[in-house]
Amino acid sequence: MNxxxxxxxxxxVSVAGTAVLHGVSLTVRAGEVHAIxxxxxxxxxxxxxxxxxRPGYTITGxxxxxxxxxLLAMAPEERARAGLFLGFQxxxxxxxxxxxxxxxxxxxARRRQRGExxxxxxxxxxxxxxxxxVMQIDEALLTRGVNEGFSGxxxxxxxxxxxxxxxxxxxxxxxxxxGLDIDALKxxxxxxxxxxxxxxxxxxxxxxxxxxxxxxxxxxxxxxxGRIVRSGDRELALELERxxxxxxxxxxxxxx
Amino acid sequence: MSAxxxxxxxxxxxxxxxxxxxxxxxxxxxxGLPTRREENWRYANLRALEGVAxxxxxxxxxxxxxLPPLPxxxxxxxxxxxxxxxxxxxxxxxxxxxxxxxxxxAAVAGDAAATMFxxxxxxxxxxxxxxxxxxxxxxxxxxxxxxxxxxxxxxxAAGSYAEIAIEIATGxxxxxxxxxxxxxxxxxxxxxxxxxxxxxxRLRLAADAxxxxxxxxxxxGNALHYHTLSASLGDRGSYSLAHISAGDGSDRxxxxxxxxxxxxxxxxxxxxxxxxxxxxDAQFTVLHEAPGTRSDQLFRGIASDRAHISCSADVQxxxxxxxxxxxxxxxxxxxxxxxEVNLRPRLTIDTDDIQAAHGATTGRLDEDLLFYLLxxxxxxxxARSLLKxxxxxxxxxxxxxxxxxxxxxxxxxxxxxxxxxxxxxQ
Ligand SMILES: Nc1ncnc2c1ncn2[C@@H]1O[C@H](COP(=O)(O)OP(=O)(O)OP(=O)(O)O)[C@@H](O)[C@H]1O
Ligand SMILES: [Mg+2]
Numbered sequence: 001m002n003x004x005x006x007x008x009x010x011x012x013v014s015v016a017g018t019a020v021l022h023g024v025s026l027t028v029r030a031g032e033v034h035a036i037x038x039x040x041x042x043x044x045x046x047x048x049x050x051x052x053x054r055p056g057y058t059i060t061g062x063x064x065x066x067x068x069x070x071l072l073a074m075a076p077e078e079r080a081r082a083g084l085f086l087g088f089q090x091x092x093x094x095x096x097x098x099x100x101x102x103x104x105x106x107x108x109a110r111r112r113q114r115g116e117x118x119x120x121x122x123x124x125x126x127x128x129x130x131x132x133x134v135m136q137i138d139e140a141l142l143t144r145g146v147n148e149g150f151s152g153x154x155x156x157x158x159x160x161x162x163x164x165x166x167x168x169x170x171x172x173x174x175x176x177x178x179g180l181d182i183d184a185l186k187x188x189x190x191x192x193x194x195x196x197x198x199x200x201x202x203x204x205x206x207x208x209x210x211x212x213x214x215x216x217x218x219x220x221x222x223x224x225x226g227r228i229v230r231s232g233d234r235e236l237a238l239e240l241e242r243x244x245x246x247x248x249x250x251x252x253x254x255x256x
Numbered sequence: 257m258s259a260x261x262x263x264x265x266x267x268x269x270x271x272x273x274x275x276x277x278x279x280x281x282x283x284x285x286x287x288g289l290p291t292r293r294e295e296n297w298r299y300a301n302l303r304a305l306e307g308v309a310x311x312x313x314x315x316x317x318x319x320x321x322x323l324p325p326l327p328x329x330x331x332x333x334x335x336x337x338x339x340x341x342x343x344x345x346x347x348x349x350x351x352x353x354x355x356x357x358x359x360x361x362a363a364v365a366g367d368a369a370a371t372m373f374x375x376x377x378x379x380x381x382x383x384x385x386x387x388x389x390x391x392x393x394x395x396x397x398x399x400x401x402x403x404x405x406x407x408x409x410x411x412x413a414a415g416s417y418a419e420i421a422i423e424i425a426t427g428x429x430x431x432x433x434x435x436x437x438x439x440x441x442x443x444x445x446x447x448x449x450x451x452x453x454x455x456x457x458r459l460r461l462a463a464d465a466x467x468x469x470x471x472x473x474x475x476x477g478n479a480l481h482y483h484t485l486s487a488s489l490g491d492r493g494s495y496s497l498a499h500i501s502a503g504d505g506s507d508r509x510x511x512x513x514x515x516x517x518x519x520x521x522x523x524x525x526x527x528x529x530x531x532x533x534x535x536x537d538a539q540f541t542v543l544h545e546a547p548g549t550r551s552d553q554l555f556r557g558i559a560s561d562r563a564h565i566s567c568s569a570d571v572q573x574x575x576x577x578x579x580x581x582x583x584x585x586x587x588x589x590x591x592x593x594x595x596e597v598n599l600r601p602r603l604t605i606d607t608d609d610i611q612a613a614h615g616a617t618t619g620r621l622d623e624d625l626l627f628y629l630l631x632x633x634x635x636x637x638x639a640r641s642l643l644k645x646x647x648x649x650x651x652x653x654x655x656x657x658x659x660x661x662x663x664x665x666x667x668x669x670x671x672x673x674x675x676x677x678x679x680x681x682q
Contacts, residue, residue, distance in 0.1 A: 052631050053630075053631070054627050054631075055623065055627065075630070075636075076627065076630040076631055077630045077631075077633050077634060077635060077636065077639075079631075080630070080631055080632055080633035081633045085631075086631050088628070088631075091628070092622075092624050092625055092628050094625050094628065094629075094643070094646065095646060096645070096646025096647065096649040096650070097629075097642055097643070097646045101642075101679075101680075102629070102632060102634075102642075105632075105633075105634055105638070105642075106632035106633050106634065109632070109633035109634055109635070110633055113633075145646070146628075162632065166632070166633075
């Protein structure tokens, strides 16, 4: 078995004085795809944000190691450069910041970290265009402001495009499948699969088992009320689709 | 003694002043200088005026005085250089066939509203320029022309004044660039007293005249700037103003733009960037006086450190101006513990059938946007500067030619606490 790429141990987090994560433990190894499911408000985005280093969360306990180093001690930009990518549930619009400029700046930040030279402008455009074709994104979006006036689906595809350009070691994708039409879901699934490799891992936060038809997970976890209440293989996702979450919540309550 | 008493005293001690100057002195004596009790002057740095030791204009620079380096010439522009308010360019200029110099007094007469702005309104500071300007200049531009006015100073101690009137003939298309460079910072000891720079620029556009005006205040050092601008537009006249305030010291600019002719339009793109304890205070009044007139105004300001930025934008649609359109967008960014931004939009509508859209917001850098950029691996300083540059972006508007745009961008960039990456500049 590979060494863990991400190891979360008993992570406890509160937001605005309220405890949201009550001891989450999760191990993701290189080469694996994990799906994290769970009811609204259960803490999935909180977990994703804390991994990416978003301010505003208080870590009240536990530890997270990324590729062996203390992730929580790193600044957000260091985490990104070390190969952690967060695909946002709600990507922000940044008027006036050129999409291509951000892609290139982000890529160069990552390359500098690896001791590589900045990418040549011509090579960059060729590479990005190729990935845009994979993601079926209109090339015109390159010259627009970041997500500025993008449709919901375009924003999500743009997140995956960024991921493909940055080639992270671990991608945490927070509901990248929400709001996508059926074809776009396939495209996004294909994009994620492009990234799958023995030395990378993906954690997908999703509400729907549909995405998992395209990106087959190694493990499925259910996060409910700030705890992982059940883990299993992709059968678990199918079962959730049929039965909903109530039976799990009841079982969890019985244990607690 | 108050600054007003002292400056009038110095003025009167001069030999035989001419008519327009006497009238200016009389107006100042009667109506006084603006005070911070007046709404449009609440954030202006008027106290500094009291600290000015001597108002008389600087003596002509001694031969051999080193001038600050002048920016590269803009292709196709006739350049006039004012040193301490004195015109040092020979006149007429061979490349300026369309431009005629008129006797000054011919340009002074105006109607009641113009007089009101100048003598009792926000244009009063311009009267100081009229009192002391060593080389008042009145020009008439008959056809297509491009004119660059450069203002430099050689001394920290004395005043520098300019009084300029420009009349643009029917249908003429004119580009006007106004650059206030101040003293080269290196030539000025840090403890030098604040130098006073005062200008009064009056523009009159005849029917169908088009003017593209860029004013760039980028003076280094501890300088006080008070600039007054008035413009009146005839039928279908079109005036585009790019105003960049990116100096070191304190800058107040007052402008009144009158849309007197039918379908006259004004477009203002104003930008202020101030750091340390700099002050940039701009006031724009737009009067819609005729039917079908349009104004479109955008202001973006970033105050860093302890800087203060303010913009008051007053648009009045008068009873004679049905079918007018007003757009106004003012935004300020506070980027320092002691920094302040004050925006005062004001829209008065005295007629029916108008379309107006306006908004004013002030805040700090958006943390969500910042985190998004950090999560992509950008350095915090790079991410901040990227957002600030994007914030200012629209205000650079359509500054032309590229060399001028670049100069404006560099001047603004120098007043931000995180400099933008060079590839972001045009
Ligand atoms: N900034 C905040 N202030 C207050 N409460 C917050 C904040 N952020 C998150 N919470 C709360 O934390 C809980 C978990 O929110 P989170 O966004 O992580 O849920 P989620 O599992 O991603 O839900 P969804 O499926 O709806 O996206 C919610 O009850 C939410 O209201
Ligand atoms: Mg969520």
